[in-house]
Every structure is written in C-alpha cells, then in structure tokens.
Amino acid sequence: MLEQNIIAKLRTITGKDGIAADDQELVVYECDAIAMHKARPLAVVFPRTTEEVSRVVKLLYDNRIPFGPRGAGTGLSSGALALGCEQSQRSVIVEMARMNRILEIDYANRRAVVQPGVINIKLSQIVAARGYHYAPDPSSQNACTIGGNVAENAGGPHCLKYGATTNHILGLEVVLPTGEIITLGGDGAETIGYDLLGAFVGSEGTFGIATKITVRLTRTPQTVITLLADFLDLNDATRAVSAIIAAGILPAALEMIDIVTINAVEDSVYAAGYPRDAAACLIVELDGLHAGLNAQAKHAAEICLQNRARSVREARDDEERKKLWAGRKGAFGALGRVSPDLFVQDAVVPRTRLPEVLAGIYEIGAKYNLRLSTVFHAGDGNLHPNINFDGRDQDEVSRVMAASKEFMELCVDAGGSITGEHGVGADKIEYMQMIFDQASLDAMLAVKDVFNPLGLCNPGKAVPAQRMCKEYRKGYDI
Amino acid sequence: MLEQNIIAKLRTITGKDGIAADDQELVVYECDAIAMHKARPLAVVFPRTTEEVSRVVKLLYDNRIPFGPRGAGTGLSSGALALGCEQSQRSVIVEMARMNRILEIDYANRRAVVQPGVINIKLSQIVAARGYHYAPDPSSQNACTIGGNVAENAGGPHCLKYGATTNHILGLEVVLPTGEIITLGGDGAETIGYDLLGAFVGSEGTFGIATKITVRLTRTPQTVITLLADFLDLNDATRAVSAIIAAGILPAALEMIDIVTINAVEDSVYAAGYPRDAAACLIVELDGLHAGLNAQAKHAAEICLQNRARSVREARDDEERKKLWAGRKGAFGALGRVSPDLFVQDAVVPRTRLPEVLAGIYEIGAKYNLRLSTVFHAGDGNLHPNINFDGRDQDEVSRVMAASKEFMELCVDAGGSITGEHGVGADKIEYMQMIFDQASLDAMLAVKDVFNPLGLCNPGKAVPAQRMCKEYRKGYDI
Numbered sequence: 001m002l003e004q005n006i007i008a009k010l011r012t013i014t015g016k017d018g019i020a021a022d023d024q025e026l027v028v029y030e031c032d033a034i035a036m037h038k039a040r041p042l043a044v045v046f047p048r049t050t051e052e053v054s055r056v057v058k059l060l061y062d063n064r065i066p067f068g069p070r071g072a073g074t075g076l077s078s079g080a081l082a083l084g085c086e087q088s089q090r091s092v093i094v095e096m097a098r099m100n101r102i103l104e105i106d107y108a109n110r111r112a113v114v115q116p117g118v119i120n121i122k123l124s125q126i127v128a129a130r131g132y133h134y135a136p137d138p139s140s141q142n143a144c145t146i147g148g149n150v151a152e153n154a155g156g157p158h159c160l161k162y163g164a165t166t167n168h169i170l171g172l173e174v175v176l177p178t179g180e181i182i183t184l185g186g187d188g189a190e191t192i193g194y195d196l197l198g199a200f201v202g203s204e205g206t207f208g209i210a211t212k213i214t215v216r217l218t219r220t221p222q223t224v225i226t227l228l229a230d231f232l233d234l235n236d237a238t239r240a241v242s243a244i245i246a247a248g249i250l251p252a253a254l255e256m257i258d259i260v261t262i263n264a265v266e267d268s269v270y271a272a273g274y275p276r277d278a279a280a281c282l283i284v285e286l287d288g289l290h291a292g293l294n295a296q297a298k299h300a301a302e303i304c305l306q307n308r309a310r311s312v313r314e315a316r317d318d319e320e321r322k323k324l325w326a327g328r329k330g331a332f333g334a335l336g337r338v339s340p341d342l343f344v345q346d347a348v349v350p351r352t353r354l355p356e357v358l359a360g361i362y363e364i365g366a367k368y369n370l371r372l373s374t375v376f377h378a379g380d381g382n383l384h385p386n387i388n389f390d391g392r393d394q395d396e397v398s399r400v401m402a403a404s405k406e407f408m409e410l411c412v413d414a415g416g417s418i419t420g421e422h423g424v425g426a427d428k429i430e431y432m433q434m435i436f437d438q439a440s441l442d443a444m445l446a447v448k449d450v451f452n453p454l455g456l457c458n459p460g461k462a463v464p465a466q467r468m469c470k471e472y473r474k475g476y477d478i
Numbered sequence: 479m480l481e482q483n484i485i486a487k488l489r490t491i492t493g494k495d496g497i498a499a500d501d502q503e504l505v506v507y508e509c510d511a512i513a514m515h516k517a518r519p520l521a522v523v524f525p526r527t528t529e530e531v532s533r534v535v536k537l538l539y540d541n542r543i544p545f546g547p548r549g550a551g552t553g554l555s556s557g558a559l560a561l562g563c564e565q566s567q568r569s570v571i572v573e574m575a576r577m578n579r580i581l582e583i584d585y586a587n588r589r590a591v592v593q594p595g596v597i598n599i600k601l602s603q604i605v606a607a608r609g610y611h612y613a614p615d616p617s618s619q620n621a622c623t624i625g626g627n628v629a630e631n632a633g634g635p636h637c638l639k640y641g642a643t644t645n646h647i648l649g650l651e652v653v654l655p656t657g658e659i660i661t662l663g664g665d666g667a668e669t670i671g672y673d674l675l676g677a678f679v680g681s682e683g684t685f686g687i688a689t690k691i692t693v694r695l696t697r698t699p700q701t702v703i704t705l706l707a708d709f710l711d712l713n714d715a716t717r718a719v720s721a722i723i724a725a726g727i728l729p730a731a732l733e734m735i736d737i738v739t740i741n742a743v744e745d746s747v748y749a750a751g752y753p754r755d756a757a758a759c760l761i762v763e764l765d766g767l768h769a770g771l772n773a774q775a776k777h778a779a780e781i782c783l784q785n786r787a788r789s790v791r792e793a794r795d796d797e798e799r800k801k802l803w804a805g806r807k808g809a810f811g812a813l814g815r816v817s818p819d820l821f822v823q824d825a826v827v828p829r830t831r832l833p834e835v836l837a838g839i840y841e842i843g844a845k846y847n848l849r850l851s852t853v854f855h856a857g858d859g860n861l862h863p864n865i866n867f868d869g870r871d872q873d874e875v876s877r878v879m880a881a882s883k884e885f886m887e888l889c890v891d892a893g894g895s896i897t898g899e900h901g902v903g904a905d906k907i908e909y910m911q912m913i914f915d916q917a918s919l920d921a922m923l924a925v926k927d928v929f930n931p932l933g934l935c936n937p938g939k940a941v942p943a944q945r946m947c948k949e950y951r952k953g954y955d956i
Contacts, residue, residue, distance in 0.1 A: 108724075108830040131726070153673075166673070167645075182917050192897050193914060193941055194922045195631075195644070198676030219726040242586070248609070248697045248767070289726070289777075292770015299767075352586040419670050436671060439660050444672045446928040450921065463671055 003090075006063055007043050010092070013055045018098075020044040029082065029093050032075040033140070034344065035391075037426060041082035042090035044070075046098045050173060050181060050211040056094060057209065058179025061456060066091035066469060068458035069209040071117065071148030074140040076344050077425025079152060079204050083460040085469035091459070094209060096147050102126060103212070110217045111170055116147020116210050127217055135162035135218040138421075139329040150210050153202030155421030157253040157328065160379035161287075162218060164421065166201040173212035174200065177457035185214070199447065204423050205458040207451035221287035224252070225297040226315040226324055229304040230278035234258060237280040238354040240307035241378040244284065244300055245351065251300065252287040254379030255328055256280055261335060261375040261386075265327045268334035272327025278310065282378065283328055331375045332386070339371065339388035343400050345407055349416030351381040357414050361385050364406045368399040382420030383411070408434060429464045481568075484541055485521050488570070491533045496576075498522040507560065507571050510553040511618070512822065513869075515904060519560035520568035522548075524576045528651060528659060528689040534572060535687065536657030539934060544569035544947060546936035547687040549595065549626030552618040554822050555903025557630060557682050561938040563947035569937070572687060574625050580604060581690070588695045589648055594625020594688050605695055613640035613696040616899075617807040628688050631680030633899030635731040635806065638857040639765075640696060642899065644679040651690035652678065655935035663692070677925065682901050683936040685929035699765035702730070703775040704793040704802055707782040708756035712736060715758040716832040718785035719856040722762065722778055723829065729778065730765040732857030733806055734758055739813060739853040739864075743805045746812035750805025756788065760856065761806055809853045810864070817849065817866035821878050823885055827894030829859040835892050839863050842884045846877040860898035861889070886912060907942045 007021050020026060021043040030038040042065070047053045060067045070080040070093045082091045100117035107130055114123060120141040124133040137156035138144055144154070150172070155164045162168075171185035185197035200207050231237040237256055244251065257265070262274045262281060274281050284300050286293055301312040315321040327334075336342045349357045358374065361383070365372030371388040385407055389396045408418045408431050418424070418431045432441065444463045448455075455469035485499045498504060499521040508516040520543070525531045538545045548558040548571045560569045578595035585608055592601060598619040602611040615634035616622055622632070628650070633642045640646075649663035663675035678685050709715040715734055722729065735743070740752045740759060752759050762778050764771055779790040793799040805812075814820045827835045836852065839861070843850030849866040863885055867874045886896045886909050896902070896909045910919065922941045926933075933947035 108720075109828045166676075180917065182921060183915075184918070186895060186913075192895050192902060193910065193919075194681055194925055195676050195679070196921060196925060198644075198673050199925075201673070203672055222726065246586075248700060288766075289770060289774055291773030292767060295769030296767055350587045417664060417670050424670060432671065435664070437661070439658060440662070441671075443660060443674060443928065447672055447674060447677075447925055450924040450928060 002063070003042060006059070006065060009059055010043060010045050010056060013052055013059065014045050014047055018046045018048070029070070029073070029095070032073045032078055032080045034076045034078060034427065035341070036343065037078050037081060039082045040090060041093045044093040044095050046095050048098050050175065053094065053175045053209055053211050054179045054181055057175050057177065060092055061178050061454070064454070064456065066456045066459050067094055069094045069096055069147070069151065069205045071096055071145030071151070072119070072140070072143045074144040075148060075152060075423065075425065076346065077152070077419065077423040077427045079423050079425035079461055081426050083426060085455070085459050096145065096209070099211065107132065107217070110219075111214055112217055113212060113214050114146055116145060116150070116213060118146050120144050120146055120149060123215070128220065131220050132217040133220050134215055135159075135168055136165045139332060146213055146215065147210055150201055150213060151203070151205045152423040153421070155377065155382065157255050157377060159421075160254055160377060161250055161252045166198060168216045168218075169197065169201050169213065170216055171214035172197060172200060172210045174208045174210050176208045177452045177454070202423070204425060204462040206448055206462050208457060221252070223290040223293050224285060224287045224321065225293055226321045227284040227297060227301055227304070227312055228274070228315070228324055229282045229284060229301070229309040229312040230275045231280050231282070231309050232278065233308065234280045234358060235355045236308040237282055238358060238378065240282060240304045240309065241354065242351055243303045243307055245379065247299065247303060249286070249296060249300055251284050251379060253283065253285040254377070255283040256374070256376055256378040257283070257328060257331065258374045260371070260373035261331050264334040264338055264373070265331055268330065268337060270327045270330030270334050272323050274327060283324055328375070335373060335386055335388060339390060341389050341391040343387040343389060343404065345385045345387070345404055346382070346419050346422035347408060347411040347416055348380070348382045348420035349411050349414045351379070353414040353416070354378065354381060357383070357410060357416070360410045361407055364403050364410065368403040370399060370403055377420070380420070381416070405431070424462050426460050429461065432464050480541070481520060484537070484543055487537055488521060488523050488534060491530055491537065492523050492525055496524045496526070507548070507551070507573070510551045510556055510558045512554045512556060512905065513819070514821065515556050515559055517560045518568060519571045522571040522573050524573050526576050528653065531572065531653045531687055531689050532657045532659055535653050535655065538570055539656050539932070542932070542934065544934045544937050545572055547572045547574055547625070547629065547683045549574055549623035549629070550597070550618075550621045552622040553626060553630060553903065554824065554900040555630070555897065555905045557901050557903035557939055559904050561904060563933070563937050574623065574687070577689065585610065585695070588697075589692055590695055591690060591692050592624055594623060594628070594691060596624050598622050598624055598627060601693070606698065609698050610695040611698050612693055613637075613646055614643045617810060624691055624693065625688055628679055628691060629681070629683045630901040631899070633855065633860065635733050635855060637899075638732055638855060639728055639730045644676060646694045646696075647675065647679050647691065648694055649692035650675060650678060650688045652686045652688050654686045655930045655932070680901070682903060682940040684926055684940050686935060699730070699767075701768040701771050702763060702765045702799065703771055704799045705762040705775060705779055705782070705790055706752070706793070706802055707760045707762060707779070707787040707790040708753045709758050709760070709787055710756065711786065712758045712836060713833045714786040715760055716836060716856065718760060718782045718787065719832065720829055721781045721785055723857065725777065725781060727764070727774060727778055729762050729857060731761065731763040732855070733761040734852070734854055734856040735761070735806060735809065736852045738849070738851035739809050742812040742816055742851070743809055746808065746815060748805045748808030748812050750801050752805060761802055806853070813851060813864055813866060817868055819867050819869040821865040821867060821882065823863045823865070823882055824860070824897050824900040825885060825889040825894055826858070826860045826898035827889050827892045829857075831892040831894070832856065832859060835861070835888060835894070838888045839885055842881050842888065846881040848877060848881055855898070858898070859894070883909070902940050904938050907939065910942050
C-alpha cells in the first residue's frame with residue numbers, strides 16, 4: 001500500500017523516533033487551538049535539520065502526497081490542519097518542534113538566528129540579561145514557536161508600537177515545496193531585489209517551510225509604566241482609545257477587556273484584580289527612556305478620565321504589572337473554562353469605527369443568543385469577539401457559525417478586514433471574497449504557484465483556489 | 479511605419495497635449511538624476527487618469543512596445559531610463575507628473591490617498607497645519623514624486639526612526655503591464671492574503687504602474703532637538719554612531735558628512751555653518767514628546783563627547799535646524815557644482831562595520847586617484863560614497879566605474895548590500911549576482927513573470943534576466 005510505503009521511507013529519513021503514524025499518537029495533531037475543525041494526518045514527522053526537511057519534502061513532492069508545516073499548534077485559524085487535496089485524503093505534518101536551537105546572537109547588530117521551533121518567549125528570556133527582547137508577543141508566547149509566528153505573521157499586544165512579526169524578520173532559509181533550499185532577505189541589510197521575504201511572512205505555510213530565521217532584537221525599554229483604566233460604559237473606553245492615539249501618544253500596548261472577560265479572568269488562576277463591575281477595562285502601557293515617561297503617562301490617564309473613566313491606577317511595581325498582563329494574556333484560557341468550547345474570532349476595523357462596530361457585534365451576539373465577550377488590541381482596531389459554546393449542541397454550533405460570518409460582514413462593511421493577526425487559514429478562506437475581487441485573488445494564486453507549483457504544501461489555506469491542489473495525479477509537473 | 483502609427487494611436491488616448499515625441503522634447507527624458515547612462519524614448523505620454531494609463535499600457539502591450547513609468551526623474555540608479563528589449567529599441571515613457579492630485583485626507587485614521595505624481599513634500603505641507611506629515615523624506619523631496627518613491631522604496635534621513643517608504647504604504651491601485659487594473663493592500667486594515675503590496679513597493683516599475691496610493695500619515699512630533707557634533711577623526715564619528723544606538727537611543731535621524739562634503743556645502747548656497755576643518759560632522763536629531771527629550775539629547779551629546787567629538791551644539795531654533803538640514807539635503811547639489819559630473823553611490827553595511835568599510839572606501843578612492851567624498855545615513859549603515867569627475871575624460875570615467883565596483887565588493891564582503899535606498903535600476907543590475915545565487919534570482923524572475931509576463935514593463939531593471947524581454951516578437955503570449 002502506497003501509504004505504508006511512504007511511512008517506511010519517511011522513517012529512513014527521520015529515524016524511528018522521528019515519526020508518528022499510530023492513530024493514538026496522531027489524535028494530538030488533528031487540530032490547532034481553535035478545535036472547530038479536525039483532520040487526522042497520515043503521519044507526523046519530526047525533522048532535526050534543514051537537510052532532513054528537504055529530503056522529507058522532496059519525497060512527499062515526488063510522490064504527490066500533500067503536507068504542511070506545524071509549530072506548537074497554538075494557531076486560531078486552522079492553519080496547521082492536515083488537509084489533503086481532496087476531502088478524504090490524508091496529509092503529512094512536518095512538525096518543526098525539534099528544530100528548536102538558537103544558532104547565533106549578534107548583539108552589536110541586534111539580530112539573532114534561530115530555528116523555527118524556538119518558543120517565542122525563550123528567545124526574549126535568553127537575551128533579557130543583555131537588555132534585549134524579541135518584540136512580537138502573541139498571548140500564546142509561552143508556547144508558540146517563532147516559525148509558526150512567521151507563517152501567520154503573528155501579532156500581540158505590543159505590536160501596536162513595535163509592529164507585527166513581519167517587521168522583525170530580516171532573513172529566512174526556506175525549504176520550498178519541491179525540496180529545494182533558498183534564502184530570502186539577508187542578515188540585516190535592507191532588502192534588495194523584490195521583497196519576497198515580506199511575501200513569505202504570513203503566507204501561512206503555503207510557500208514552503210522556514211528552517212532558519214534571522215530576527216531583529218529590540219532594546220528593552222529603560223522604563224515601563226502600565227495603567228489600568230476602568231469604564232462603566234464600553235463606548236467611553238473606545239473613545240478614550242481614539243483620543244489617546246489622536247493626542248500623539250503611541251502606547252507600547254493599548255488593550256481592552258470587557259465585563260464578561262473580566263469576570264472570567266477574575267474567576268480563574270489569572271485573577272488580576274480587574275474591577276468586576278466595570279463595563280470595560282483598558283490596559284495602557286507606555287515605555288521608553290525614563291525621562292519624560294511619567295508626564296506621558298499622566299497625559300494618557302487624563303485622557304481616560306476626560307472620557308469618563310471611573311478610575312485610573314498605575315501598576316505599583318513589576319509584580320503588579322505582570323499580574324495585569326497575566327490576566328490579559330490568560331483571558332482566552334480563562335474563557336475556555338466557562339464552557340466546553342470557545343470560538344475566538346479575529347478581525348480589524350479602522351480605530352475610529354470601533355464604537356459602532358462593537359455595538360453591532362454585541363447586537364449580533366444577542367440576536368443569536370450567544371455567550372459573547374470581547375478582549376482585544378484596541379489601539380490598532382484589532383477585535384477579538386469570543387463565543388463560549390458547547391460543541392455537542394448542533395444548534396448552538398450553527399448559530400456560532402452564522403454569527404461569525406455576520407461579524408466578518410460587519411467589519412468589512414466598516415472598512416475593515418477579516419483577520420487582524422490570526423490568519424485566514426482554513427477557517428476564513430471562504431471569506432476572502434468579501435475583501436478581494438477575483439483578479440486580486442488570481443494574482444495571489446499566481447504568486448503561490450511560483451513557490452508551490454503543485455499546491456501540495458498546506459492545501460486549502462490562505463487563498464481560495466479553484467482546485468485545492470493542481471492535477472498532480474495526472475503527472476502534471478512544472 | 480509602426481512607430482509613427484503607435485504615436486498617433488497614443489495621441490488619440492492622451493490628447494495632443496498629452497504626448498511628446500519630438501527629439502528636442504525627448505532629450506529631457508533621456509536619463510535620471512545620475513546621468514551616467516542615457517537612452518532616448520520613442521515618446522513620452524502624460525496620462526491624467528487611471529483609465530488613460532490602462533489604455534496606453536494595453537495599446538503598448540498589444541503592440542509589444544516596451545514602456546516604463548517615470549515620476550520626477552530624480553532617481554539615482556537609472557530606474558527611469560527608457561530601455562528597450564534590445565539595445566537599439568526605443569521604449570515609451572509613461573510620465574505620471576500630471577496625476578498629481580491629493581484625493582482624500584482622513585486624519586482620524588491617519589491616512590491619505592494620493593495620485594502618484596504628487597510631490598513628496600507637498601503632502602507634508604498640506605497636512606502640516608493639522609499636526610501631521612508624510613514620514614519618508616528623500617533628500618530630493620522638494621522634487622521627487624510619491625509614485626517614484628513607491629517604485630524605488632525610497633529612504634531618507636528620518637527613515638532611521640520611521641522606516642522607509644514600504645512602511646508607509648497601505649494600499650495601491652495598479653495598472654498591470656497588460657493594462658488590467660488591480661488593488662493591492664487596503665485602506666489601512668492589516669494586510670491579509672499574501673503581502674503582494676510589500677512585493678510591489680520597491681519593484682522599480684517592473685510590476686506595473688501605481689495609479690493611486692494610500693499612505694500613512696505620521697503625527698508630527700511635539701518637540702525636535704537637533705545636534706551638530708564635529709570630529710577631527712572620521713572613525714570617532716562612526717564609533718559615536720554605534721554608541722548612540724547601543725545606548726538604546728533611537729534618533730529620528732543620524733547623519734554623517736565628511737570634510738569634502740562639508741566644504742562643498744559651505745561654498746554653496748546651502749552653507750549651514752558646518753566647521754570646515756572637521757573630519758566629519760554628525761547631525762543627531764531627536765524627536766518626540768517634549769517631556770524627557772532634553773535628557774535624551776544630553777545623553778546623546780555626552781556619547782559624542784566620550785567618542786572625542788570636538789564640540790556638540792544644539793540648533794537654537796527652527797531656523798537654525800532648517801539651515802543644518804538644508805546643508806545636508808543640499809549636499810548632492812553642492813557637490814554637483816564642484817565638477818562637471820557627480821556619481822552618487824549607495825550601499826549598506828552592518829553599522830558595526832562602518833569604520834573599517836569607510837577606511838576601505840577612502841583607500842579605493844585614493845588607489846584610483848578620484849575626488850571622493852561621503853555623506854550618508856550613518857544610523858542605519860547606509861553609505862553614499864560620491865565621486866566628482868568629468869564625464870568627458872574617458873580615463874576618469876573608467877576609473878569611476880572600477881572604483882564603484884570595488885566599493886560594492888567591499889560592502890558585500892562586510893555583510894552588506896549593493897543598495898540601501900536608491901534601488902538596483904539599470905546601474906547595478908550586474909551586481910545582483912554578488913548577493914544572490916541563481917535559485918534566488920530565478921524565484922524573483924518567476925514572481926516578476928506573474929506581474930509582467932512579457933517583460934515589456936521597464937525592461938532591464940531590478941533583477942537580471944537572461945533575455946530582457948520574453949520573445950514577444952514571435953507571438954509568445956501568456
């Protein structure tokens with residue numbers, strides 16, 4: 001049987017302990033953190049070197065078996081789902097977790113070279129003593145990998161000031177879907193030639209597998225001030241967000257948490273001392289050189305009070321700051337405890353449209369009788385409406401899906417987009433037509449064909465294709 | 479005759495006053511600001527609308543006539559040169575100067591929509607009263623167009639802190655080389671789908687012609703402090719540059735000017751009061767909220783003094799600041815007065831390698847007995863070695879070309895690259911192989927083929943192809 005044959009051949013490349021192909025082992029790899037959709041892979045391989053990745057990919061390409069990369073599986077758009085080229089087909093997951101070494105740290109030029117399986121926070125921890133960190137900080141940073149961050153162009157609270165993953169990637173070594181190894185970008189010099197590095201970052205694993213990543217290291221700010229402002233009306237909080245930015249203040253982070261989330265957090269191990277009766281809290285963090293930062297914080301606090309904040313308090317010390325952030329970053333975990341399932345949505349709207357869009361989102365939640373909450377990166381208009389539900393209740397599931405689609409339509413109508421940072425993945429691929437006309441989608445697919453000519457690498461993600469893979473069975477080749 | 483026929487047809491699209499085809503008129507369009515290479519176009523058309531651009535391009539595409547966009551012609555890499563697909567062939571310039579309207583300004587969401595012919599500084603002037611500006615500021619900003627900036631991914635002194643053009647472009651309307659009109663990116667929402675917007679910016683007119691550009695507006699900082707530090711040893715100045723960045727200070731700009739440039743400037747209308755006996759001056763500009771900025775400036779000044787600056791003075795007022803900048807931005811003009819011709823080079827190296835690379839550059843200049851000077855964006859390691867020469871002296875011209883090549887090799891050996899901000903254009907296309915292996919160049923060409931299938935749009939620029947255009951004469955088509 002072809003499948004058993006392939007598994008045996010993969011085993012000769014990765015070694016016996018470098019592959020999982022038993023059904024019990026594979027169940028862990030059926031989905032990512034969103035768990036709305038599931039697909040069991042044919043096998044999971046765990047390469048340890050670029051050369052192993054290249055040999056694995058070449059074998060799969062030559063045999064026309066679809067495959068896709070995976071990091072920690074913390075994604076929220078089913079980007080790591082093992083989809084085949086047809087509904088019933090199983091694909092191979094190339095799990096990058098074992099390529100987890102930091103290869104080089106160059107403080108003088110502020111860059112590090114890492115393997116894709118390095119856990120996001122680990123790099124920051126290692127360079128912390130020298131006064132540096134890696135800036136993009138997804139809420140899952142204790143678990144997610146830098147390789148996965150590259151695939152999804154991950155964001156995080158501090159990306160408001162520091163930019164998303166794409167702004168911190170200087171170069172990549174990539175195994176193309178044919179097994180060929182290429183280099184994109186460089187070691188810190190500015191990009192010349194066409195900026196294919198930028199196109200690769202955020203291509204959701206459909207352009208190939210990054211095996212070596214040169215990242216920018218960011219100087220850790222001398223001083224950080226973190227404010228917690230609480231509001232009795234959600235709209236006052238969003239107006240404060242706009243007013244802070246309009247005043248020319250660029251906070252390091254500007255996060256919003258609504259009453260449902262506040263109470264879920266306060267009921268959990270992440271309890272942060274958020275006021276349970278507030279309609280919404282804002283976390284406003286300012287960072288920079290010590291001189292002048294206090295004046296800036298005072299200005300931000302005044303703006304909150306002018307917009308009817310009930311109170312604004314400053315984290316007394318690093319411990320209290322960490323607690324405030326643990327609450328924010330643990331919010332999805334805390335919400336996850338409330339019901340068997342949690343659907344985390346992701347969209348972005350122009351900051352000025354936040355009040356009306358948020359109102360619309362709560363209306364949709366009420367219309368479909370759903371347990372809705374919001375917690376999000378308010379500073380850049382990146383919304384996360386979340387729905388607590390029970391996946392065993394088919395009626396509730398279909399209401400979740402209907403509401404999600406309406407959320408997207410609402411955000412798009414407001415001049416926004418269907419994802420701010422979680423990616424399109426398999427979950428939102430059908431929504432791409434809300435944003436792009438066919439000519440633009442065709443241009444994207446044509447570029448995808450350059451990297452991924454047969455479509456075998458991570459089929460069914462990012463950009464909707466007429467056929468999920470090319471007609472690879474009929475001997476079609478580039 | 480085909481050529482006259484095409485000119486007649488172009489005239490029906492753009493009107494009589496929308497085309498230049500007389501040899502006397504065409505002479506102006508033979509080269510860009512570098513004037514090292516010349517090529518006379520077949521005609522220059524001046525479209526006024528996207529639809530006209532599309533009709534012009536479609537006509538040329540259908541008749542297999544090469545063409546390329548042009549803005550103000552201030553480029554320094556022969557990117558706007560009217561090259562044909564063969565040596566003797568003449569191509570049509572699509573001059574965007576008349577599409578110079580600002581279409582929309584949206585302060586609340588900090589963006590503006592402009593036509594490509596808008597002069598860079600004009601946008602900043604128009605939004606200044608509301609406290610905004612357009613951040614990328616090439617030295618030619620009084621003349622260059624935003625469309626040209628997009629094509630070359632132009633930089634400027636303040637790009638150290640604020641990023642180059644690519645960081646300020648949110649969306650584009652593009653006429654593809656087939657005449658089709660597409661949209662890339664959006665109106666401010668984060669990029670979803672593949673980041674083709676990023677690939678387009680800096681593609682040097684080889685992917686098509688931008689006809690509408692959505693740019694980010696940047697809040698003008700509350701306070702600006704500008705320091706002038708002077709050094710008796712060039713190496714002390716470069717060490718001060720590294721030390722300032724290493725101290726965690728991110729200046730808005732960090733520029734270096736050597737003694738030859740200082741004296742050229744002081745002899746010109748741009749005289750800025752730079753000390754004529756200094757080996758080098760640094761302009762260190764800090765900006766941000768008023769609070770704390772003085773302390774930061776003091777810190778930067780101390781670092782200069784620790785690195786043996788002879789003196790550091792602060793611009794007393796806006797007038798003095800403008801004078802210091804007029805000197806820096808007028809440096810190329812001032813150098814241009816010294817000799818019949820000026821060759822402005824552009825390369826980038828890791829900041830830490832600046833002292834040794836600079837020493838090497840002066841050695842090369844001495845070896846070829848050339849009048850060398852340097853003026854550059856020191857903060858990001860972006861060098862501009864300039865050579866004053868006489869283009870009528872064939873021996874000197876060949877020494878200029880030989881030295882230029884050695885500059886490039888030196889920078890590449892130091893881990894740098896062959897252009898920091900001026901682009902590859904036609905001038906540096908042969909150097910691309912110093913940086914990229916053939917597999918990487920092939921990947922770029924494959925992406926180019928997606929946008930520009932016959933290669934008719936701006937042939938001979940950016941990425942070296944085996945043939946400059948596809949075999950379009952033999953009826954080859956996509």
